[in-house]
Amino acid sequence: MNSDPKISISNLHKSFGSNKVLQGVELDVDAGKSLVVIGGSGTGKSVLLKCILGLMRPDQGSIRIDGEETTRLSQKNRARVAGKFGMLFQGGALFDSLSIWENVAFRLIHADHIPRDKAKEMALQAMARVNLAERNADLSPAELSGGMQKRVGLARAIVTRPQILFFDEPTTGLDPITADVINRLIREQVTDLGATAISITHDMESARHIADEIAMIFQGKIIWRGPAKDIDHSGNPYVEQFVTASAEGPIDVMGG
Amino acid sequence: MNPLASIGRASLGMSRTTGRVALFAWHCFLAMIRPPWFFGQIWRQILGIGFYSLPVVGLTAVFTGAALALNIYTGGARFNAESFVPNIVGIGITRELGPVLASLMLAGRVSAAIAAEIGAMKVTEQIDAMRTLSTDPFRYLFAPRLIAALIVVPMLVLIADIIGIFGGFAVATQSLGFNGALYVRNTMDFITSWDVGSGLIKAAVFGFIIALMGCYHGYVSGRGAQGVGRATTNAVVSAAILIFASNYLLTSLFV
Ligand SMILES: Nc1ncnc2c1ncn2[C@@H]1O[C@H](COP(=O)(O)OP(=O)(O)O)[C@@H](O)[C@H]1O
Numbered sequence: 030m031n032s033d034p035k036i037s038i039s040n041l042h043k044s045f046g047s048n049k050v051l052q053g054v055e056l057d058v059d060a061g062k063s064l065v066v067i068g069g070s071g072t073g074k075s076v077l078l079k080c081i082l083g084l085m086r087p088d089q090g091s092i093r094i095d096g097e098e099t100t101r102l103s104q105k106n107r108a109r110v111a112g113k114f115g116m117l118f119q120g121g122a123l124f125d126s127l128s129i130w131e132n133v134a135f136r137l138i139h140a141d142h143i144p145r146d147k148a149k150e151m152a153l154q155a156m157a158r159v160n161l162a163e164r165n166a167d168l169s170p171a172e173l174s175g176g177m178q179k180r181v182g183l184a185r186a187i188v189t190r191p192q193i194l195f196f197d198e199p200t201t202g203l204d205p206i207t208a209d210v211i212n213r214l215i216r217e218q219v220t221d222l223g224a225t226a227i228s229i230t231h232d233m234e235s236a237r238h239i240a241d242e243i244a245m246i247f248q249g250k251i252i253w254r255g256p257a258k259d260i261d262h263s264g265n266p267y268v269e270q271f272v273t274a275s276a277e278g279p280i281d282v283m284g285g
Numbered sequence: 286m287n288p289l290a291s292i293g294r295a296s297l298g299m300s301r302t303t304g305r306v307a308l309f310a311w312h313c314f315l316a317m318i319r320p321p322w323f324f325g326q327i328w329r330q331i332l333g334i335g336f337y338s339l340p341v342v343g344l345t346a347v348f349t350g351a352a353l354a355l356n357i358y359t360g361g362a363r364f365n366a367e368s369f370v371p372n373i374v375g376i377g378i379t380r381e382l383g384p385v386l387a388s389l390m391l392a393g394r395v396s397a398a399i400a401a402e403i404g405a406m407k408v409t410e411q412i413d414a415m416r417t418l419s420t421d422p423f424r425y426l427f428a429p430r431l432i433a434a435l436i437v438v439p440m441l442v443l444i445a446d447i448i449g450i451f452g453g454f455a456v457a458t459q460s461l462g463f464n465g466a467l468y469v470r471n472t473m474d475f476i477t478s479w480d481v482g483s484g485l486i487k488a489a490v491f492g493f494i495i496a497l498m499g500c501y502h503g504y505v506s507g508r509g510a511q512g513v514g515r516a517t518t519n520a521v522v523s524a525a526i527l528i529f530a531s532n533y534l535l536t537s538l539f540v
């Protein structure tokens with residue numbers, strides 16, 4: 030048995046000018062586990078995911094995937110590592126010039142060079158796994174509701190059965206019922222695929238649903254981490270304030 | 286305020302931008318010359334850039350040719366050289382006005398459209414999404430637009446040349462009393478293939494500039510709708526200026 034963590038982040042720093050966003054993030058995720066990172070808006074959750082995905086280059090620190098250092102990869106190796114990933118973007122990030130099934134099949138057609146009819150078949154299967162009917166296949170993304178767009182994004186993320194899944198604010202902007210559907214689908218897919226997952230959110234309901242473990246990011250660092258069931262008695266005043274959505278506490282809500 | 290400091294800051298900023306554009310262009314160039322090529326995308330762009338620009342380019346050319354004929358006639362009359370209208374219209378259109386004016390119109394239409402599309406993709410994270418799907422946006426998005434512009438802009442300029450010369454012909458025969466057959470023969474005898482060819486080389490360079498500025502400004506566009514708006518403006522303005530500057534350089538090489 031290999032007991033190394035699937036994803037291992039240490040001493041990660043990233044600034045934009047004088048805006049120090051990440052200031053020494055330490056985070057390990059074991060294979061097959063679902064970790065949710067919670068934190069307020071603008072605390073660098075998306076930046077953290079983009080660093081792991083290789084979309085942003087960190088200023089300092091290390092990110093290991095399966096033990097392999099990924100912060101200084103060549104373009105070719107980057108594409109290979111990206112093959113392990115599936116990502117659901119905050120706004121869906123669907124290609125609006127392509128149909129739904131072409132969106133889902135994008136990687137299959139353009140990176141894996143699978144023939145179109147075979148790729149379409151696989152796309153339809155992935156759509157069925159997130160309860161998207163085949164009749165939606167030829168629509169364009171703009172014709173779908175926000176919740177359906179999220180499901181297309183999810184289908185696109187899981188179509189190649191990746192080992193690692195990332196979710197950026199999967200329920201933001203959805204009504205509570207649709208959000209619940211998305212949470213269930215995410216949990217279901219992560220379990221089915223046996224994937225390792227990192228999600229980021231400020232929605233506690235969603236975090237409880239998806240997480241095996243929860244970590245909280247504050248002022249560029251992970252300030253607490255524990256099993257999801259401990260989130261309500263973390264003993265950390267910052268986490269307690271966040272979980273109870275209270276204006277009273279150590280987090281300066283008015284900002285400065 | 287130290288005026289030298291602000292000049293220094295402006296020129297540092299400019300050389301930094303020049304460096305970024307050059308690096309971006311180099312990446313685009315590598316993506317253009319190396320497989321895989323996305324032929325479907327190239328074809329879509331050829332239609333988008335080329336076919337739908339025909340009316341704009343055609344109208345620009347016909348009125349320019351017509352006005353040019355009138356001006357040369359008036360100017361030529363001052364030293365009894367009215368008969369040179371076909372020659373000078375031919376030279377003026379093929380070497381200069383066809384490529385420059387058609388490309389300027391295309392800068393307005395095509396650079397702006399490319400910058401808006403790429404910029405919108407950037408701010409909605411579609412370009413990031415493409416990368417996570419192991420697809421290089423330089424190959425999938427930028428190279429097809431550049432290749433299409435390199436092919437299509439010279440074709441459009443060739444059409445502009447023909448329509449522009451026709452505009453001059455129409456005015457000359459309808460209101461300046463030129464004989465139609467003679468006008469055509471004069472034009473044909475006088476214009477060399479280098480007149481046309483050098484204009485088409487210019488057109489290819491301008492086409493590259495048009496697509497490059499659209500892609501670059503879209504790609505570096507700031508966040509939000511405002512960022513995309515600014516990207517569009519920057520694309521058009523910088524494409525136009527680079528067209529004028531490179532036109533002078535190319536002309537001085539070709540004469
Ligand atoms: N590409 C970028 N350029 C400059 N600043 C950025 C960029 N991306 C994010 N930031 C800044 O980093 C901070 C964290 O952003 P983000 O990770 O999106 O927050 P969130 O936790 O809400 O996802 C914000 O202050 C944001 O303005």
Ligand SMILES: [Mg+2]
Binds near residue numbers: 074119198
């Ligand atoms: Mg975010």
